[in-house]
Amino acid sequence: MAKGVNGLSYAAIIGWGSYAPPVLMTNEDMSKIVDTSDEWIFSRSGIKQRHYSHVPVGKMGWLACERALAAADVDAKDIDLIVLGCTSPEEYCPNTASYIKNELGATKAAAFDLNSACTSWVYALNVATDMTKAGSINKALVVGAERISLAMDWQKRESCFLFGDGAGAVLLESSEHQLGLLSAHLSCVPESRECLHLPGWGLSPLHFTDDIFISLNFEGQEIFKSAVKGMGDSIANVLDREGLTPEDVDLFIPHQANIRIIQSLAKRLNFPMEKVVVRIDEYANTSAASIPLALCDAIDQEALKPGMTILVATFGAGLTCGVGIIKWGDRNVPLARSDKNIPGFDGSVFDLMADSFSHYGVDATHLLTKA
Numbered sequence: 001m002a003k004g005v006n007g008l009s010y011a012a013i014i015g016w017g018s019y020a021p022p023v024l025m026t027n028e029d030m031s032k033i034v035d036t037s038d039e040w041i042f043s044r045s046g047i048k049q050r051h052y053s054h055v056p057v058g059k060m061g062w063l064a065c066e067r068a069l070a071a072a073d074v075d076a077k078d079i080d081l082i083v084l085g086c087t088s089p090e091e092y093c094p095n096t097a098s099y100i101k102n103e104l105g106a107t108k109a110a111a112f113d114l115n116s117a118c119t120s121w122v123y124a125l126n127v128a129t130d131m132t133k134a135g136s137i138n139k140a141l142v143v144g145a146e147r148i149s150l151a152m153d154w155q156k157r158e159s160c161f162l163f164g165d166g167a168g169a170v171l172l173e174s175s176e177h178q179l180g181l182l183s184a185h186l187s188c189v190p191e192s193r194e195c196l197h198l199p200g201w202g203l204s205p206l207h208f209t210d211d212i213f214i215s216l217n218f219e220g221q222e223i224f225k226s227a228v229k230g231m232g233d234s235i236a237n238v239l240d241r242e243g244l245t246p247e248d249v250d251l252f253i254p255h256q257a258n259i260r261i262i263q264s265l266a267k268r269l270n271f272p273m274e275k276v277v278v279r280i281d282e283y284a285n286t287s288a289a290s291i292p293l294a295l296c297d298a299i300d301q302e303a304l305k306p307g308m309t310i311l312v313a314t315f316g317a318g319l320t321c322g323v324g325i326i327k328w329g330d331r332n333v334p335l336a337r338s339d340k341n342i343p344g345f346d347g348s349v350f351d352l353m354a355d356s357f358s359h360y361g362v363d364a365t366h367l368l369t370k371a
Contacts, residue, residue: 011132011140012179012329015074015171017067018296019060019342020283021053025149025349027161033350033362034157041161042281046259050164050284052149054345054352056090058099060167061145063342064292065104068141068169071334076104079171080137082111083128085120085144085288087317088151089113100143109141118255118316120144120288122184122324125170129181132174143169144288149353154360162257164284168292177329183242184324185234227257227315228264234323235269235313242325244309246270249325251304255314256280256290265313277303290314299332306330346370 026049027038041047053060061084069076082104084097097111114124121144128140145167152160172180231254239245246269254262256279266276279294286293291312298304310326345352350367357364 009133009135010175010178010180010182011129011172012175012177013170013326014173014329014331015068015070015072015334016169016292016296016299017064017069017071017338018166018168018293019063019067020166020293021051021055021060022344023052023054023349023352024049025052025164025353029349030161032367033154033357033364034160036157036161044258044260045162045284046262046278046280047161047284048281050149050161051166051286052349052352053147053165055342057086057088057145057147057167058090058096058103059342060147060165061086061096061100061143061169062103063338063340064145064167064169065100065141065143066338066340068171069104070336070338072171072173073335074139074171074173076106077108079104079106079109079139079141081128081131081140082106082109083124083140083142084111084113085115085122085124085142086113086146087115087117087120087287088147096145097143100141106141110137116316116320116322118257118285118287118290119186119314119320119322120316121168121291122312122314122322123186123320125181125324126184126186126322128172129184132172138174140172141169142172142292143167144290144292146287146289148285148287150356152356152360154357154362162285164286166283166286166289166293168289168296170292170295179327179329182325182327183238184322185237185241187230187234187321188319227261227319227321228268230319230321231255231265231313231315231323232268234321235311238311238323238325244325248309249275249311250308251275251277251298252311252313253277253291253294253298254312255285255316256283256294257285257315287316302332304328304332306332
């Protein structure tokens with residue numbers, strides 16, 4: 001285990017990878033099944049489209065991990081831990097991280113899931129970092145993957161357009177250098193649990209009935225206020241702990257939930273928008289996958305450069321908040337690229353979501369391209 005100054009060890013990020021499903025639901029597509037428009041959605045959220053998955057969460061998470069391993073030129077057999085941040089697994093038992101472990105061939109890795117909704121990846125990063133610093137592990141994959149499209153109630157025009165699917169992962173390695181997640185603040189806003197809620201999502205008595213309708217309770221104004229305050233307070237805590245000011249932050253990667261929340265948070269903290277990564281237009285809100293997807297895009301677009309001090313901040317149902325300061329290493333170019341992939345979907349987004357539309361009473365039969 002690598003030890004640095006005063007015997008301390010850190011958990012440097014040495015690999016990264018992501019997966020965005022190929023099937024797109026644009027705002028124009030959305031307007032064909034919901035009473036809405038591109039202008040209405042974009043002006044309220046900053047969203048132009050979202051990716052919907054034709055494969056389970058575990059498969060998306062696996063490919064993001066394959067790409068992260070390739071970026072660092074590390075063999076899966078060297079991985080000690082896989083933590084999946086996720087709130088939309090196909091199964092709760094066994095956990096989905098164990099599926100990813102087996103698909104990778106990470107024979108010695110421990111594996112578990114962590115669910116704190118949209119904050120799951122930041123929580124998972126903190127847990128894996130602390131385990132690395134404690135000397136329990138040397139290399140860990142931290143994954144965020146979601147298939148939230150399965151939970152959309154198409155009768156709720158105010159919320160059904162907000163979410164998309166995807167996966168992102170980073171590879172941590174014990175290091176003597178002061179790199180990786182240096183400081184984090186995790187919290188849960190009091191008395192805000194019900195404003196973002198999926199009743200019946202899990203082992204509830206509703207599963208003994210024939211008519212199970214998973215329908216998101218989404219109180220937009222309450223979420224907005226709690227998210228901006230909760231993340232703002234946590235950011236102040238972390239910056240103060242590290243002796244930093246907003247000016248010391250080179251790049252800010254916030255949870256991609258709503259452009260108005262992102263802009264309000266940046267204004268509150270005096271962050272210029274040029275230093276803020278915004279990918280909500282491309283992906284919508286991908287919950288636990290939001291920050292790792294945006295991080296990978298920032299690397300690909302060369303917005304994230306070697307040696308940068310990066311701030312990440314997120315919020316999710318609970319209402320949970322997670323904030324962290326990440327110090328990037330000396331490399332933002334992958335050492336290799338994986339040739340693994342997931343076959344595409346043969347059909348349109350309406351074909352993919354046909355069962356969901358029917359379940360929630362939306363007639364989309366005229367839009368189907370497959371019999």
